[in-house]
Amino acid sequence: MTARSIRGMAAATLAGALAITAAACSAPGSDGKGAAAGDSAVVGIAYEPESLSPLLGYGKDGNSKIFDGLLAFDGDMELRPALAVALPKVSPDGLTYTYQLREGVKFSDGKPFSAKDVVFTYRTILDKQTNNASKSELDALKDVKATGDHTVVFTLKYPYAAFAERTVLGIAPEHVAARQDVNSGPFTTKPVGTGPYVLTGWSKGEKLSFTANPDYWGGAPKVKKFTMAIIKDDDVRATRLRSGDLDGAILPPNLAKGFKGESGKKTYEATTYDYRLVTLPTHNKVTGDTAIRRALDVAVDRRTMVDKILEGAGKPAYGPVPTGSEWFTKGTERPHDLAAAKKVLDAAGWKPGPDGIRVKDGVRATFPLWYLSGDKLRQDHALAYASDAKKAGIDVRTQAGTWEVIEPRMKQDAVLAGGGSPGDPDFDQYLLLKSSLGGDGFNNMGWYDNPAVDKALETGRRTNDKAARKAAYDTVQRELSKNPGYTFLTHIDHVYVVNDAWTGLSTQVEPHDHGLASGPWWNVENWVPKK
Amino acid sequence: MARMAGRRALFAVPVLLVVTFAVFAVAAASPFDPVKAYAGTAGLTASQENLDQLRANLGVDQPLAERWWTWLTSALTGDLGDSSVMRQPVADVIAERIGWSALLAATAFAVAILLGTALGVLAARRRGGWLDRSVSSAAYTLEAAPAFWLGLLAIWFFALELGVLPAGGLTDTASETVTFAQVASHLVLPALVLGVSQLPWFFLYVRQGVADALDEDPVRGARARGLNERTVLLGHALRSGMLPMLTLIGSRVPELITGALLVETVFSWPGIAAATVQAATSVDFPLLAALTVLATAAVLLGNLLSDLLYGLADPRVGFDG
Numbered sequence: 001m002t003a004r005s006i007r008g009m010a011a012a013t014l015a016g017a018l019a020i021t022a023a024a025c026s027a028p029g030s031d032g033k034g035a036a037a038g039d040s041a042v043v044g045i046a047y048e049p050e051s052l053s054p055l056l057g058y059g060k061d062g063n064s065k066i067f068d069g070l071l072a073f074d075g076d077m078e079l080r081p082a083l084a085v086a087l088p089k090v091s092p093d094g095l096t097y098t099y100q101l102r103e104g105v106k107f108s109d110g111k112p113f114s115a116k117d118v119v120f121t122y123r124t125i126l127d128k129q130t131n132n133a134s135k136s137e138l139d140a141l142k143d144v145k146a147t148g149d150h151t152v153v154f155t156l157k158y159p160y161a162a163f164a165e166r167t168v169l170g171i172a173p174e175h176v177a178a179r180q181d182v183n184s185g186p187f188t189t190k191p192v193g194t195g196p197y198v199l200t201g202w203s204k205g206e207k208l209s210f211t212a213n214p215d216y217w218g219g220a221p222k223v224k225k226f227t228m229a230i231i232k233d234d235d236v237r238a239t240r241l242r243s244g245d246l247d248g249a250i251l252p253p254n255l256a257k258g259f260k261g262e263s264g265k266k267t268y269e270a271t272t273y274d275y276r277l278v279t280l281p282t283h284n285k286v287t288g289d290t291a292i293r294r295a296l297d298v299a300v301d302r303r304t305m306v307d308k309i310l311e312g313a314g315k316p317a318y319g320p321v322p323t324g325s326e327w328f329t330k331g332t333e334r335p336h337d338l339a340a341a342k343k344v345l346d347a348a349g350w351k352p353g354p355d356g357i358r359v360k361d362g363v364r365a366t367f368p369l370w371y372l373s374g375d376k377l378r379q380d381h382a383l384a385y386a387s388d389a390k391k392a393g394i395d396v397r398t399q400a401g402t403w404e405v406i407e408p409r410m411k412q413d414a415v416l417a418g419g420g421s422p423g424d425p426d427f428d429q430y431l432l433l434k435s436s437l438g439g440d441g442f443n444n445m446g447w448y449d450n451p452a453v454d455k456a457l458e459t460g461r462r463t464n465d466k467a468a469r470k471a472a473y474d475t476v477q478r479e480l481s482k483n484p485g486y487t488f489l490t491h492i493d494h495v496y497v498v499n500d501a502w503t504g505l506s507t508q509v510e511p512h513d514h515g516l517a518s519g520p521w522w523n524v525e526n527w528v529p530k531k
Numbered sequence: 532m533a534r535m536a537g538r539r540a541l542f543a544v545p546v547l548l549v550v551t552f553a554v555f556a557v558a559a560a561s562p563f564d565p566v567k568a569y570a571g572t573a574g575l576t577a578s579q580e581n582l583d584q585l586r587a588n589l590g591v592d593q594p595l596a597e598r599w600w601t602w603l604t605s606a607l608t609g610d611l612g613d614s615s616v617m618r619q620p621v622a623d624v625i626a627e628r629i630g631w632s633a634l635l636a637a638t639a640f641a642v643a644i645l646l647g648t649a650l651g652v653l654a655a656r657r658r659g660g661w662l663d664r665s666v667s668s669a670a671y672t673l674e675a676a677p678a679f680w681l682g683l684l685a686i687w688f689f690a691l692e693l694g695v696l697p698a699g700g701l702t703d704t705a706s707e708t709v710t711f712a713q714v715a716s717h718l719v720l721p722a723l724v725l726g727v728s729q730l731p732w733f734f735l736y737v738r739q740g741v742a743d744a745l746d747e748d749p750v751r752g753a754r755a756r757g758l759n760e761r762t763v764l765l766g767h768a769l770r771s772g773m774l775p776m777l778t779l780i781g782s783r784v785p786e787l788i789t790g791a792l793l794v795e796t797v798f799s800w801p802g803i804a805a806a807t808v809q810a811a812t813s814v815d816f817p818l819l820a821a822l823t824v825l826a827t828a829a830v831l832l833g834n835l836l837s838d839l840l841y842g843l844a845d846p847r848v849g850f851d852g
Contacts, residue, residue, distance in 0.1 A: 042704045050571070051618040057573055131588050131615075133570030136578040183588075184613035184620055201707055204617075204627060206700050206801035209707050229704045231799050235683060240698045243690045404562035419575065431576055441582055442575040513572040 038501055038529025040225035043521055044237045044249035047513075048230045051188040052199065054170030055124050055177060057134040058191075061421070063508070063517040065210055065226070065524070066108075067170025067193035070099050070118065070152075075523070077422050077509045079164055083113065083171060083194065087164065094159030094464055099167070101150040105217045107173045108198045115146035120174035122154075124182055131183045137166055159462040161469060162424035170195070196221050196525035206230060212525075221525035223502070241497060248498030250519055253311040256495040266500045268520045269493040270507035271324060273420035273428065275317045276381050278369060278487040279446035282438075283411050286367045287446075289360075290483050291348030292394065297484045298334050299341035299392040300385060305490050309380040313495050317488040319477050320420065320428040327425040327470070329477035341392040350393070358393040366395035370409065371416040373400035381489055382416045410445050417445060420491070420512040425473045426461045433457060433476065433485070448485030496520050502527040532839065539835050547827055548603075554823045555599040558814050565591045568813035569615050589615055591814075602820055612817030616809050621817045624806060625825070631701065632802035634714075635721055636791050642726030643733055644780070650730075651737025651776075652769055658742055667738070670731035678728040678790045682797035685724050696720050699799040721798040725790050729783060736779050740772030747771070774845055781837035784830050 052058050054067050062072050072082040079087060084099040091097075105113040122144045125132050140160035145153050156163060170193060177187045191199055196218060197210035208228045212221040229246060231237040238255045240246050251259075259265045280287035280296070287293065302316030321328045350358040350365055358365040369386060371378040379400065386396040396414070406415055421427045431443045435454050438447035453476050460472035494510050496519050508522045566586045567574050574582065586592050593601075605612060611621035654663035673681075690698035697703065697720070702713040744750055745768045753763050792804035803822065810818040 040705055050616060053618070056618060060573075128584055129588060131569065131585055133573035133577050133581065133585060136576065136581045139578070181613075184618055186619075188618045203701060203801045204624075205795070205805045206799050207704060211707075225705065225707075227705055229700060229799065231699065232796060236686060236699065236797055236799075239683075239686050239691055240704075243686075243694065243698050245690075245698050245700075245704055402562070403567065404564060421576075440579050441577055443578070 039223055040227070041223050041247050041502070041521070041524060041527070042227040042229060042245070043498075043519070044229045044231045044240060044246045045519070046230075046232055046234070046237065046250060048205065052191040052202070053177070053182070053188040054121065054172050054193075055130060055132065055182050056188060057132050059170040059517070060134050060137065060168075061423070061511060062168030062170075063522055064170045064193070064195060065197040065517060066191050066195045066199055067172070068195050069168035069170055070101075071164060071167050073168060073423065073508065075506050075508050079168075082168075083118075084167075088154075088167070090164075090464060094161070094462065095156045097154040097156070097163060097167075099152045099154075101152065102217060103150055105194050106215060107176075107192050107194055108213055108215075109173070109176070109192050111173065111175055113171070113173070113194050114149050115152050117171050117174050118152045119144050119146050120178060121169075121172045124172070124177070125169075127182075129182070141166075159464075160426075161461050161464050162426040165423040165427075197226055216525070218525070221527075222529060223524055223527050226521070226524055247501065248496060248520065250494060250496050253313040253493075253495050256313075256497050257311065259497045264500050265497055266505075268496045268498060268505070268507050269313050270496065270510045270519070271315075271322065272491060272494055272510040272512075273320070273322060273325075273422040274418065274492045274494070274510065274512040275320060275322075275420045276378065276416065276418050276489045276492065277317070278382075278385055278489065279410070279415045279417055280485055280487065281410065281412055281414065281445075282447040282449055282485065284367055284413070285363050286365055286394075287414055289348070291344050291350060292365065293484045293487075294482075295341040295344045295350075295392055296389055296394065296487050297481070298337045298344075299394070300388045300487055300489065301336040302489055303336060305381065305384050309377065309384060310490060310492060313493040315491045315493075317491045319480050319488055320432060321425060321473070321477065322491045327473055329474045332477045332481045334481060338391055345393065352393050356393055357395045364395070365393060366397065367414055368409075369396045369398050369414040369416060370401050370406045371398065372406070373402060377492070378416045378418070385416070385487070385489065407442075411439060411447060415445060417442075418512055422509040422511055425469075426457075429473065429476055430457050430461060433480075446485045450479055450483060450485070453479045494518065500530075502529055504528050532842065535838065535842075536835060539831065543828070543831050546831065547824055550823055550827045551603065551820050552599055554820055555595055555602070555816060558811075558816060558819060559595045559598075561814060563812060563814045565589060565615065565814040565816075568815075591816075598816060602817060606821070611821050614810070614815055614818040616813040616815040616818065617806065621821050624818060625803065625821060628801060628803040628806060629825070631800060632791060632795070632804060635718065635725065635795070635800060635802060636787055638718060638722040639725035639729065639791070639794075640783075640787060642722060643729035643783075646726070647730045647733025648737050648769075648773070648776070651734045652741055652764065652772075654734070654738045655741035655745065655768070655772070656764060663738070666734065670734050673727060674731040676728070677793070678724060679793040679797060681724045681728055682721070682794055685720050686797070689720060699797070701801055717798075721794050721800050724797075725787070725794045728790050728794075729787060732779060732783060733776055736776040737769075737772055740775050741768045742772070744768040744771040770844060774841060777840040777844060778837050780840065781830075781833035781835070784833035785826075788826055788829065 049058055059067050062069050068082045070084040071079045074080050083102055085102050086100060088097040088099045101115055107113055124130055125135055140156045140158060140163055142155045142157045147153055173192050176192050180187055189202060196213055196216045198213050200211050201209040207230055210226040212224045214220045234252050234255055237249045238251055241249045256267055260267060280293050282288045306314045306316060315323055318333055345358055350360045353359040369382055371382040382398045386398050389396045431437060433448050433453050434444060434457055435449040437443040456472040456475040460469050463469060498520050504527045505520045507520050510518045566582055569585060570577055614621045614624050617624045650666050654666050657663060686698045689696040697717050701717055702709055750763060750767050753767050795802045795804040807822050810822060
């Protein structure tokens with residue numbers, strides 16, 4: 001670097017600072033006025049998206065404030081039409097999905113929405129050059145065509161019952177997004193969509209500001225201004241909620257407890273598909289033994305984990321499907337029963353050694369359990385699991401590490417993992433249990449291999465007959481209780497505290513990752529200010 | 532003086548080259564996988580084929596030296612590349628944030644230097660007095676206190692208990708426009724916290740320097756000549772007492788950058804610091820390299836500045852020394 005460029009840099013920095021001051025002075029006195037109490041809402045979230053482009057995966061699970069999908073989920077995760085006028089027509093062989101599109105819908109820049117935008121969106125996501133990490137979710141999709149201005153036809157490679165659930169992803173405008181680099185163009189931060197809100201500002205690391213879309217096809221939202229403040233630290237978020245800076249926030253259960261019973265604040269506990277489990281790798285001599293797996297499954301005290309670790313905000317988990325879901329197989333609950341665990345181990349020949357740890361054919365009943373370092377919740381689960389296992393004579397050695405350390409060991413070592421996506425039972429179960437996906441990235445981390453489960457999983461995804469699907473997933477869950485390749489521990493509720501200033505608040509069933517639109521504000525466009 | 536600045540600038544070229552190469556080498560050797568970082572939670576369900584395609588698209592499978600050379604040559608033509616973690620051009624990422632970081636750091640530095648010097652002179656004047664004792668013990672405590680903790684404490688006290696200052700953000704959370712008054716009021720807490728966390732160093736150096744100077748012959752001589760206390764203190768003692776502090780200014784720059792990192796996170800300040808952490812943990816080469824160049828330049832400039840100041844304050848020190 002030369003002297004000139006150093007001076008240049010100093011000058012640029014100075015000029016930058018001056019420009020900020022000048023810009024600041026030229027926009028006087030417009031701080032937050034005009035918004036009557038109630039028609040603006042500010043919420044605190046812990047997570048900031050990298051991009052707001054649906055082409056890169058933003059809003060793929062529906063429910064984006066800026067974009068609409070062809071379909072959307074309601075509060076009970078039932079599909080309802082959005083940019084399509086009705087649910088799709090599915091051909092008898094389950095390979096063709098035809099959508100009729102809503103007419104007269106406009107993007108927030110005033111340009112009309114049509115079938116070519118839908119085709120553009122899906123084709124761009126499938127394109128190899130598009131860096132969309134979620135594109136495996138559209139694996140079943142072969143092609144998409146417009147057969148008119150307002151008709152779109154999807155063709156699949158194989159019958160996939162959950163396909164309609166994938167069409168909740170946001171539709172991008174071709175006339176904007178097609179003209180730029182899909183991976184880094186301005187569209188990724190300055191989105192244009194058809195949704196109920198328009199992004200007015202994104203101060204990275206600070207907040208996202210939205211204003212109601214007055215021309216929204218579903219009717220203009222009553223909450224005119226909506227702000228998402230990005231506050232990564234839980235304590236700071238709670239403090240700013242208390243100071244009145246925020247109207248609502250996501251909080252860990254122990255911090256949310258402090259707001260219970262406070263007038264003017266309401267607590268919402270969203271039920272989720274967000275599970276914590278312990279993988280029991282098939283390739284490990286100890287965890288691969290069905291007797292050990294079954295013993296652990298009943299030795300673990302799930303209820304106490306919910307009460308002590310989650311402060312009651314959660315439910316015991318017996319499989320990927322939460323007990324409250326319509327897809328849950330009643331009767332597969334396994335209550336805590338230490339005596340039964342010991343009986344199973346005794347019967348299988350795992351005899352207690354001198355130190356109380358069981359031994360069979362010279363193999364000690366011991367295995368390592370990894371958890372993500374820095375994740376308090378996972379650490380607590382891992383320690384509780386190890387302590388419960390010890391009582392049955394199984395020595396679980398907990399170890400913390402980053403994913404880079406854990407991943408190469410996943411074939412042999414147990415991992416305390418998390419996951420869960422609501423919508424369709426296929427989403428979680430196929431990726432978690434299908435034997436052919438053993439070791440494929442983070443899919444089937446335990447290398448679970450059960451032909452009966454494999455068959456049921458295929459039946460479940462290839463038929464559109466709901467009764468047949470229910471039977472298939474019942475089979476999966478029953479098999480899982482006979483030969484648990486994972487010890488499922490808990491489903492975790494997400495806790496939110498919100499000012500009691502609106503009506504119409506509810507929560508949706510939520511996935512594992514805290515998306516931008518999770519929380520009571522999933523339907524902020526339907527909130528009505530209290531008088 | 533100009534010659535020294537010029538020579539330092541020439542010296543900066545190889546330093547920056549080495550530093551950027553080192554960044555690439557360290558990042559490549561780190562256990563972090565850029566593809567995993569890019570995919571985020573989606574990576575947990577992505578197929579291996581999809582992850583492999585991402586690896587090819589992001590160009591992270593190329594050898595280290597080639598990646599560095601490609602980055603360097605395009606950076607010299609003004610193209611800093613695209614940040615993978617922010618999904619936008621590196622130049623945009625930096626342009627959006629650096630002004631706010633510079634504003635925060637400069638204000639904090641000013642607070643630390645001015646307040647530290649003033650308190651240091653007052654404490655040195657009456658060593659062992661109540662002011663000296665209370666400020667010194669406070670300074671030692673502050674030196675041990677993490678900026679992060681100070682930030683939480685400040686939010687609790689000023690925003691929650693007193694309710695006089697905003698708890699975070701650049702402007703009121705609901706406000707969409709950036710006004711001078713808003714930024715000024717939101718700057719107070721983060722800048723104070725960052726400034727106060729740096730203050731002990733300046734205070735302790737000035738206190739010691741001025742105290743020593745007060746015992747030296749020139750000052751005694753000045754006193755004996757009947758000069759008034761003010762002239763003695765500011766004209767003689769402070770001048771030589773300042774010298775060690777001036778070298779400190781440059782060396783505090785890296786600490787200021789790390790401190791800013793924590794303070795920006797606590798106060799949701801939309802600066803460059805948070806981006807730096809993200810770039811590092813995501814092995815976002817283009818962003819990381821650009822930010823490293825900036826940080827290195829800041830440190831080099833800091834050192835140059837303290838040497839220049841030293842030279843100006845003490846004419847006996849040559850600029851070429």
